[in-house]
Each structure stands twice: as structure tokens, then as C-alpha cells.
Amino acid sequence: MEKILDRFLRYVAVDTQSNEESESQPSTAKQLDLLKMLCEELNKMGVEATLDEFGYVMGSIPGNVDAPAIGFIAHVDTAPDASGKDVKPQIIDKYDGGAIDLKGVPGLQLRPEEFPEMLHYVGETLITTDGTTLLGADDKAGVAEIMTAVQYIVEHPEFKHGPVKIGFTPDEEIGRGVVKFDVKRFGADYAYTMDGGEIGELEFENFNAASAKIHVQGRNVHPGSAKGKMKNAILIGQEFNSLLPIEQRPEYTEGYEGFFHLISFKGAVEEADFAYIIRDHDRQKFEAKKVLIRQVADFINAKYGAGTVELTVKDQYYNMREQVEPHYHIIEKAVKAMEMAGLKAKIQPIRGGTDGANLSFKGLPCPNIFAGGLNFHGKMEFVPLRSMEKASEVILNIITLFAE
Numbered sequence: 050m051e052k053i054l055d056r057f058l059r060y061v062a063v064d065t066q067s068n069e070e071s072e073s074q075p076s077t078a079k080q081l082d083l084l085k086m087l088c089e090e091l092n093k094m095g096v097e098a099t100l101d102e103f104g105y106v107m108g109s110i111p112g113n114v115d116a117p118a119i120g121f122i123a124h125v126d127t128a129p130d131a132s133g134k135d136v137k138p139q140i141i142d143k144y145d146g147g148a149i150d151l152k153g154v155p156g157l158q159l160r161p162e163e164f165p166e167m168l169h170y171v172g173e174t175l176i177t178t179d180g181t182t183l184l185g186a187d188d189k190a191g192v193a194e195i196m197t198a199v200q201y202i203v204e205h206p207e208f209k210h211g212p213v214k215i216g217f218t219p220d221e222e223i224g225r226g227v228v229k230f231d232v233k234r235f236g237a238d239y240a241y242t243m244d245g246g247e248i249g250e251l252e253f254e255n256f257n258a259a260s261a262k263i264h265v266q267g268r269n270v271h272p273g274s275a276k277g278k279m280k281n282a283i284l285i286g287q288e289f290n291s292l293l294p295i296e297q298r299p300e301y302t303e304g305y306e307g308f309f310h311l312i313s314f315k316g317a318v319e320e321a322d323f324a325y326i327i328r329d330h331d332r333q334k335f336e337a338k339k340v341l342i343r344q345v346a347d348f349i350n351a352k353y354g355a356g357t358v359e360l361t362v363k364d365q366y367y368n369m370r371e372q373v374e375p376h377y378h379i380i381e382k383a384v385k386a387m388e389m390a391g392l393k394a395k396i397q398p399i400r401g402g403t404d405g406a407n408l409s410f411k412g413l414p415c416p417n418i419f420a421g422g423l424n425f426h427g428k429m430e431f432v433p434l435r436s437m438e439k440a441s442e443v444i445l446n447i448i449t450l451f452a453e
Contacts, residue, residue, distance in 0.1 A: 116211025
């Protein structure tokens with residue numbers, strides 16, 4: 050049986066970065082490299098699996114006892130925030146609690162003074178980046194955990210289980226992961242995404258999410274004769290941003306507090322484009338945030354002239370709590386499965402999103418379980434090996450509990 054570390058290292062070697070500017074599905078063809086690999090691996094194990102035109106891998110293991118069909122889902126893409134090409138992982142055996150040199154960038158370190166959660170894993174094996182790329186534990190750790198559990202089931206026919214469904218998706222990082230996912234064809238009664246963070250995390254609440262794109266049309270005039278004529282799109286964009294509440298920025302929020310997050314700004318005097326993501330767990334507060342950003346756009350247009358600002362707001366996903374809570378037994382089984390693995394479940398809201406949110410609104414209740422990684426989307430990303438091993442164990446425990 051392939052070790053989970055070796056499997057994980059094989060998967061992170063494949064560049065699968067998604068691209069929100071692309072209109073295709075998947076958004077990048079290179080995601081199909083890993084999706085095809087996974088489909089082939091499942092079939093070689095004897096698991097019936099297919100890869101469809103939209104980049105969804107779906108596999109199915111028939112049950113050997115009468116029980117609900119349980120699905121496990123992970124996404125293959127990595128975030129556009131940092132490169133996922135030529136990932137060079139570092140294996141740190143028996144981590145000693147000190148700073149870790151990220152050897153691809155001289156002087157760059159992963160330091161517990163900045164990331165104190167590192168100290169939770171003293172004595173364990175850590176997998177880090179070399180400082181030149183992200184690692185890809187989000188969510189190739191989840192992929193490896195599911196595949197390792199599948200291999201165990203296949204190699205242990207005495208293991209009691211109902212029908213087990215496996216799903217791998219593209220484009221989660223750009224909010225389009227399960228837009229075309231056929232829940233009926235997948236065939237699960239309940240499912241879990243393996244896409245959380247630290248060991249023990251269990252989540253069935255997430256942000257309501259929207260994107261906001263703003264185009265500012267300025268007017269460029271020679272600065273020597275610009276008085277009363279020039280409209281500087283850069284400065285108008287800065288003014289737009291200043292009218293949103295400072296305390297509702299990510300760096301000032303935690304827990305259930307939502308935010309406006311400016312994620313890009315580019316342009317010149319003549320015109321500029323910038324983009325936000327809008328997040329809140331509370332649906333009413335979420336809707337109020339969208340109203341506020343529209344009011345800011347109206348104010349700017351009233352001040353500088355109609356058409357100065359064009360605002361496009363698009364909902365991305367909603368809080369899955371209202372869809373999952375009526376099926377709370379699936380949360381209770383996940384808690385029990387963690388206890389069986391010697392872990393204490395940490396139930397908390399996701400300050401982010403997951404494919405499980407959209408799946409829950411498609412009729413497949415789908416909470417989120419830890420994949421084990423930390424510092425996702427950046428060059429400081431790392432994952433403890435034990436966390437991945439325990440996540441795979443939790444998968445098997447959940448299957449066992451549903452089969453009882």
C-alpha cells in the first residue's frame with residue numbers, strides 16, 4: 050500500500066493552478082493532468098471511475114452492507130495567489146520547534162514567532178514549501194487522504210461499508226468548483242469535503258460570498274492644463290475604497306465578523322479596475338454589505354458624473370448551515386469518528402468557502418473536515434504528516450459508523 054506521504058508528493062508535483070479570468074471548465078487544462086491521473090488510479094484499484102467533460106472525477110465502491118451512500122470530495126486546483134509550478138517540498142523530520150529555512154529563497158524562514166501554531170507539531174514530520182511556490186496541501190492533502198482510504202477499503206474486503214462515493218473537482222479556489230457537478234449522478238446520500246485546515250477541524254458553517262468588480266472611467270488631460278478637467282481614475286478608485294468601513298477589512302476581523310477585501314487594483318489615470326470579495330456568515334449582514342457597496346458606487350457617480358464607476362456584484366455561494374443542520378447526525382458521526390481516531394473535534398465556522406456549501410444547496414448535505422494543512426495560498430504553507438494520516442483514518446471511521 051502506497052504511503053500517504055509518497056502519494057501526496059506525487060500529487061503536488063502536478064501544477065493545477067486555476068484561473069478566474071478563464072471562462073472554460075475547468076479554467077485551466079493543466080488541472081486535467083491530475084484529474085486523469087486520479088481517474089486512472091481509481092480504475093487500476095478496481096474502483097469504477099469516470100472523468101467527465103467538465104473535469105469531475107466520480108468513483109463508486111459498492112457496499113458490502115446495507116447503509117447510506119457516503120461521499121468524500123476534494124478539489125485538485127491550487128489558488129491563483131501563488132505559483133503552483135515546480136513545487137519543491139521540504140520534509141522536516143522530528144520538527145524541533147525552531148525556525149525552518151525555506152531553502153529556495155535565501156534568508157526566508159517559516160518562523161514560530163510569526164506562526165505560533167507551528168509549535169503544536171513539535172516532534173512531528175512537517176512538509177513545507179521551499180519558499181518559491183505554495184505547497185498545494187489545499188487541497189491535495191485532501192485528495193491523498195481520500196485515495197489512501199480508498200486503497201485501504203479495496204485491499205481489505207473484510208472492512209464493512211455501505212456504498213462509498215469519491216469525487217474530485219476543479220476550480221474550487223475560484224468559486225466554480227461544483228457549478229456543473231451532477232449530484233444525482235454522484236449518488237451519495239451525504240458527503241464530506243476533506244478541505245479544512247488544522248487537525249480536528251469540523252465545519253458546517255461558511256461565509257455567504259460575493260465578488261465585486263469595479264471599473265473606473267477617468268479622463269486624462271495633460272497635467273499642465275488639467276485644472277477642472279482631469280479625472281484621475283486611480284484617485285477615484287482610492288476614494289471609493291476609503292468610503293468602505295475600515296474595520297470591515299480582513300485584517301481587523303475574526304470569528305463571525307464579515308469583511309470587504311480588496312484583492313486587486315490596476316490601472317492608470319484614464320481608467321482603472323479593481324476587485325473585492327465580500328463575505329459574511331449572517332445573510333442579512335451579507336445583503337447589507339452588497340447594498341453599501343452599491344451606495345458607494347452611486348455616490349461616486351453623483352460626484353464625478355454618471356458612468357464614472359461601473360459596478361458588477363455576483364453572488365458566489367451561501368452559508369451551508371441552513372442546509373446541513375437539519376441532518377445534524379452527519380456532524381455527530383464526524384465528531385465520533387474523530388474521537389475514535391484519538392482526536393477532539395473543533396467545530397467552528399469556516400472563514401472562507403468550500404465546495405460543500407454549493408453541494409449542500411444542491412441537495413447533498415456536505416460538511417467540511419480537516420485536511421491538515423496550514424497557511425494556505427502562500428509560500429508559508431505547510432502540512433504535518435500525522436494530520437494527513439489521521440484525516441484518512443477519520444474517513445474510514447465515518448464509513449464504519451454509517452455501516453453499523
